[in-house]
Amino acid sequence: MIEARGLQKRFGNFQALKGIDINVKKGEIYGFLGHNGAGKSTTMNILTGFSKADAGSCIVNGWDIAKVAHPGDLHLGYLPEEPKFYPWMTAQESLYYLGNLWTQGSVEKRVEELLQWVGLDKAAKRKVGGFSRGMRQRLGMAAALFYDPDLLMLDEPSSALDPEGRSDVLNLILDLKARGKTVFVSTHILSDAERVCDRVGILSQGQMIIEKSLETLLAENVQSIYDIVFNKPCEPEILARIKQLPGIQEVNGKNERLSVWVETPESSGKALFSLFGTADIMVQSCALRRATLEDIFLEEVGKGVL
Ligand SMILES: Nc1ncnc2c1ncn2[C@@H]1O[C@H](COP(=O)(O)OP(=O)(O)OP(=O)(O)O)[C@@H](O)[C@H]1O
Ligand SMILES: [Mg+2]
Known part of the structure; x- marks a missing residue:
């Protein structure tokens, strides 16, 4: 057409x-x-x-x-x-x-x-x-x-x-x-x-x-993402520790809200939640979901290749 x-x-x-x-x-x-x-x-x-x-x-x-x-x-x-x-x-x-x-x-x-x-x-x-x-x-x-x-x-x-x-x-x-x-x-x-x-x-x-x-x-972009809301803003030190955990692909968001892209929930879920257990921060809600068109759009356009 x-x-x-x-x-x-x-x-x-x-x-x-x-x-x-x-x-x-x-x-x-x-x-x-x-x-x-x-x-x-x-x-x-x-x-x-x-x-x-x-x-x-x-x-x-x-x-x-x-x-x-x-x-x-x-x-x-x-x-x-x-x-x-x-x-x-x-x-x-x-x-x-x-x-x-x-x-x-x-x-x-x-x-x-x-x-x-x-x-x-x-x-x-x-x-x-x-x-x-x-x-x-x-x-x-x-x-x-x-x-x-x-x-x-x-x-x-x-x-x-x-x-x-x-x-x-x-x-x-x-x-x-x-x-x-x-x-x-x-x-x-x-x-x-x-x-x-x-x-x-x-x-x-x-x-x-x-x-x-x-x-x-x-x-093509099947991707597991944890959307996490904390009781207070997530400090840079905790962010840095999250990024070093196994199977973590990307961490987006700021303040109380984070989206953590993981290879698979099995590869990262346990380590992620034991980290929160030891840190001085409380998880108020957490949802595991698949990537949406919006996630893919932000990822592709944000690559800054152009
Ligand atoms: N008549 C024009 N004269 C000069 N620059 C123009 C003209 N029309 C569009 N542009 C420029 O071309 C680019 C693309 O504009 P366009 O309106 O096509 O974007 P768009 O994707 O439709 O954006 P939006 O989502 O805001 O509607 C912009 O940088 C705009 O400033
Ligand atoms: Mg337009």
Whole structure:
């Protein structure tokens, strides 16, 4: 559905994209992850035809984007980072306006359906100028879905939403997948990505450092982690002693909270807890868990290889 090769983009002297490849298959939910400024929106503006790459090639929805005269020709739905609407129009009027641009006949039913779908039915007759960021994001989502496209490009669809709104968006994305759509979604919320994505691409400083199925990524990084909470901040001396125990791979966290990465619980658990037994510190809670997408992201991006 998307095949990008060697995409580059420069702003003045700043190389924002350093030659990235992206592969998105039909029918999958692809999570595009990366820190602030990694280049996600820049990439998405190129993939949707709103901005031109300096170098590289890209096929989107069967079209070579270099040969597409107008972004509308790509037949995709795009929710930009900051969707823009006319502030004097109501939510309903904004969608009527959008619908009447390319549709013959009545769009009333479609507008009503979309407003309900994104949870804006009660705000349908309110002016968009008075909308919160989250409400604008919901309206942007309705606009992206208007023409029922096969490919949805969503730039941080849930960043401004409350927990209920986030959950609605995730369900909407899963619903789209169930209807055979392909969804390319950028997000900072790694637990959300872990819940819905089939594959993920991690972008760091304009370079793609990982592109894999989520299942493979998690399976390759099976890692046992103890999350420990103490009754007081853990002193540097105790930290140093933990790091020297057998099978300890990494120790993260500060103050009362530590995450200790171990080869296996068998290799380190006993030594770890006998150390706490002799030190002047008390464990308030301890949970053994597997590495999440967030742990892997922080580990990979934090390696500082780029
Ligand atoms: N029009 C522009 N002019 C100059 N620099 C730009 C422009 N657009 C983006 N950049 C720079 O390119 C880099 C990538 O920006 P981009 O908006 O793509 O990041 P992002 O991954 O979407 O970040 P965020 O998570 O904050 O949305 C940043 O350093 C940004 O300052
Ligand atoms: Mg962005």
